[in-house]
Amino acid sequence: MKMPETVKEKVEKLMNKFLWSEGTPWCSWKKFCAPFSEGGSHSRFWKALVDIREHAEANLHWQVGRGECDLWVDSWLPTGPLDILNTTNAKVSDFYLNGQWNEGKLQAILDSDRVNVIMQLYLDPCRPDQLLWKPSPSGEFTFKSAWEEVRTGRDISIFYSSIWHSTIPRKMSFLTWRLLRHLLPVDEVLQTKGISLASKCHCCSSIETIEHVFFTNPVAERIWAHFGALFGVSQANISTVTQAITTWSLSARGQGHVRQVVPVVIL
Structure with a gap:
């Protein structure tokens, strides 16, 4: 028996209430539940699982x-x-x-x-x-194989993989993930949600955008420059947070995991 749409909608509302405490669902569950490497939060509990019967029967x-x-x-x-x-x-x-x-x-x-x-x-x-x-080599059902079967894969991303490193507290990784997906309530994002307001950074007169708050404002620039000099990571030609995280991740190859987690700590 297929779950009624009204029930699925209620379940999704409850999940939104749990995840987005401020009440605004900043992105769809499909995007939120993608693996770390594809820009998601790696959560397997999303509304499409209630439709798994059709996929399961075929396998x-x-x-x-x-x-x-x-x-x-x-x-x-x-x-x-x-x-x-x-x-x-x-x-x-x-x-x-x-x-x-x-x-x-x-x-x-x-x-x-x-x-x-x-x-x-x-x-x-x-x-x-x-x-x-069938999706499992042993023939035994596993939630992992079921999830891989029903989900739609996305492109692999270096910087999305790096922000969910095992040594980083999930709370910090989640904040960085929201930042990269433009899901933080800065003025620029609120305006896209239909909220009309005059945008101004609390530290200067610039428009409040995610890039400005976390990367291009004078305070943020000094912090990034300090850690860049400390670890020998050049900040030249970097203009966005995404570019910064990617640069640090690439520089971490063969250097241990510290360089990989530094950008998340800075943010």
Whole structure:
């Protein structure tokens, strides 16, 4: 049974209330739940999981033993279910007797191609049918494999991967993620939400944008320059936070993880 849209909407509202304490859902759950390396927060709990049944059924396969699964509806052949619209009650074992298939009985209801496929299969009356999860090499269902199956992948990003380093507190990583996605309530972002206001930085007369607050205002510039000089990371030709994080991440190769986490600490 498919979950009603009204129920899904209510669940999403509850999740929004939990995540965005100020009440404004700054981005969609689809974007929020993408992996770290694709610009998301790596959360697997999002509204599309309530629709997993359709995806799951397409990735389930019966390894036939005794043949107790449904002949028509269950996916027990390599080609999938025989006919999901057929309402006739029949088990696979109904067509298998004394260690062999009843070819005549199969030919009476199926085309020759399918009969030939079935005739190659062997049933084991001592072993129960086993339901396998196709995306997993072992055949066992895992939430990780299910999530990878239903989600839509995005481009891999160096700087999005770097902000979720294991040594960085998640609260700091989340702030940086919001900054990179322009999901912080600075004047520039609020104006895009339809809020009319005169924009002015609290420290100077410039317009309050994310880049200005965290990178180009005089105080931020001095902080970035200080740490750049300390670690030997050039700030030349860097004009955005994204460029800064990418530059630091690239400089961290072969130098340990400290350079990778410094930008997040600065922010």
